[in-house]
Amino acid sequence: MADDDKNPAREIITGYAQSHFRYFRTADGTVYAQRNGHPVARPIRSQGTTGSHRQELMVGLFKDGVGVFNGTAMKEALDLIEALALTEDVQPVHIRVAPGYDGATWLDLGRSDGLSVRIHPTGWDIQTPDPREVCWRRTQLTGELPLPVKDTNGKGIDLLMRLCNFATAETECLAIAWLIGCLGPSVPVPAPFLTGPQGAGKSTGGRMLVRIIEGMSGDLRRAPKDEENLIAAVAAGWVTALDNLSHMTPDLSDAMCCIVTGAENVKRALFTDGDVFRVGYRRPLLLTGIDVGVIRPDLAERLLPLRLERPQVRRTEAELWSDFAEVLPVILGSLLDLTVQVRAAEADIPTDLRMADFAHLCAQLDAATGLGALAAYRASLDDLNDDVIEGDLLAQTVLKHAAGIEPGAEERMTSAEWLHCLTGLYTGEDCRPLPKGWPTTGKVLSDRLKRLQPTLAARGVLIDWGRSNAARYIEIARPAAPPPPEQEAAF
Template sequence: MANDGFSIADAGDDPPADGDAPKRNRRDKLALLLSDVDLWRSPDGVAHASVPMGRHREHMRVQSRDCRTFLLTAFYGAHGAGLSGTALGETINLAEARALSSGDVKLPWRRFAQHEGDIWIDLGGGDPEGERRAVRITGEGWRIIAPAEVTPCFLRAPDSLPLPCPEPDGAKPADLAQFVNADEDGLALIWAWLLCAARPFAEGGSYPIALLHGEQGSGKSGASRALQSLIDPSTLTGRALPREERDLFISAANRHLLAFDNLSGLGDAFADCFCRIATGGGFSARALHTDGDESIFTAVRPLLFNGIPSTILARPDLADRALSIELRPLAQRREEAAIRGDFQRLQPGLLGLICDGLAAALRNIAGMKIADPPRMMDAALWAEAAAPGLGLAPGVIATAWRANRHQADRAALEVDDVAQALVALLNEQREKEGRDEWRGGPTELFTRLSSLVPERVSRSPLWPKTANVLGTKLKRIAPGMRAVHRIDFIAGKGGADGARWWHVRRL
């Protein structure tokens, strides 16, 4: 909604005395700046402003540095004077009050948006004047939209960089191998991840996690930079993990893609955070400088990691969401300048391929089916629906996805001590009793498994310390154990005393 000009006094102040006329005039002038500002609120109750910038509008949070900068520079441009902190603060509070009390409810987006069934991509400063052009993608195709006609409210992070205008027929899927040195299946999975990462969600939804790994000299960091530059380019490449979970969710709230370099260690808290970010979740904490107010950060975002695969694959909840892609050693080293030049030349065509894939997905997703669908089925269906837009044969992505998940499950369970103890338990049962099953109580199972591993393992921090913790662990590794080792476990209660039990068996 556009706002009519009115003074700070209209918001509830007593009319100023004659001696306060200069102060009143200054506030009135500043409040008048809001007359051409569209004030609105997001569904979670955050005040936003859409401010005029040339032929388009920039969208920002009212309580942001960008909004303060707009008010300061606009006031100086109109009146040739600066502003006191008090006057600026009162005007921002006024704008926030109007946005929250009478502003329309709109969705803020980062880089990718969904509007009336179409997908939009914010190109950033894509034209010579730095205006905000966008790509609108429908089931019929895609086209560049002029700044004044862009419908979604795109917000930008300070580190955001522009995307080039996509070009049709400017690249082939195999061209990506110049920057991501994967085999044929790995390249298919990279394209699957790109097409999923470019899918925006108004609500719900989930993203697969891309995990790039390989020996030294396989170009992991360079591949990550290339993929980030195709989805959500940023001045912040090669990010390290933040120190606190709160900072991770703040970062997720401010950009579409989160990319982390050289991931070599991941605690339980951050592993849980990444699961929530990939599948949609939030984080709550006490608001800064308050006694009891709560800040809530929610986001569902694509994730891109490179590093040691066991960091991710050893955690079944994360492994279930990951596409683990091994990069091959580079046959020949190239200068960074040459790589950048080739990427800049191909980037518009590669982005055009992503747009072609998204258009195909919008056309095909309603009737898409996959035989024996892998985990993260919705994401796999979307990628398979998009594949014809890239000229990929039906089933190529789905087949590579299933094989990748099986390999990842096997790799994860090979380094999982509890999984190996379960295999040893059933092997022992077969040798001693001729049975491929075991029944008993939770404490009995905990004791039995602990006896089957070396003492250094049972004493390590990673080994479950109680029967209850073991039960939680078994639930996490259950899908992989069924897929790789054909081992299943069932928990239940029975008997007069309602005692709990576990049944471990080979299928």
């Protein structure tokens, strides 16, 4: 046969690929390959150790007897496939959890056969999702979950609480609410902060909570030294767990706020001058530690303190994790049962809390079980406000000054006048030195007060900004006490 009558190798590869795989693109322009009938998708440019599309294409060509091709032919074929896929419809890919049709959500079990859990309004089922409904993305952080057990009658929740060392029933119900929130693809959940004395099993408890969602390969990790590495770790998995935190820098605190409520990072694409790529992320976050020092107010509103106590009886690691792995299918089944009940429950949405979606979930959990999760959540936020105030001398000074304001009255001054007033109140008659970080200008004071505004409002001190006669002012007020409820006359 003449050379002109032969099909070039790139055309053979392209024809085989298009008959065995479905190619599509995401909103950021990344092209993915999905084997026909299988929900797992791989980026065609990936060189990851979890298996790239190039590798599975080469294996398929060899096993089906098509042939073995050199790197040039494979590159040319993938270039053509990528160009053709850019004209296809846009479809998102998901890690671990995903929204589905008709109000359902999906949980990826991380199995090679693609079996997943579909959580729908009337129950949950184990099935392989339609590739056009859900596309799973797998990374090295995607562990395998066991098949959950049906009809557990809540037994798994009791087993989990026996394995963990939570100090109170309120802490237990908040941990349950967080786990349910992790199964929602679009609901931001606060970050549990497991605290307690040394030896309370904080790391072990954190691993258990993580492994319910991420499988037995899920683990805690040290906090990265910079935001870029933290974002890379967050984007590659679902639950991000940071262990043994003892100090939290302002940059790390801000990054954690973004992880909890969602943000996007834009970076220059490699080997280009003007192109960029986008990394969007919103993930469940979990922290452990005895004490992280001063907590910034914006992070405090996104934390969920879970206190643990030292166990009376110690167990070996091997025994503990063997028991946990044995009951994990029951725990997961009970969690799925409870998730269906909670989502079906009707409850009012609390409008006074920042994490309103999680507060609503707590209210639904109370409606379904009567555990008192919402009251426990409010109490935990109140404790965090105390922590913020105890760690901020400016907040303490503002509260001290506000104590002298009559209820229903307010005081207005410029930022410079407030700085002079609060500085004099702090230094006092003995002129004690100002602490490190004390505001040095009126602008710095104004910015600090904006951060403290929600914390101080929770203590009955309202701060507002305005303008009068072309001059800006800051107003500190104490609202009047509400009138006592009228009592009905007795007859």
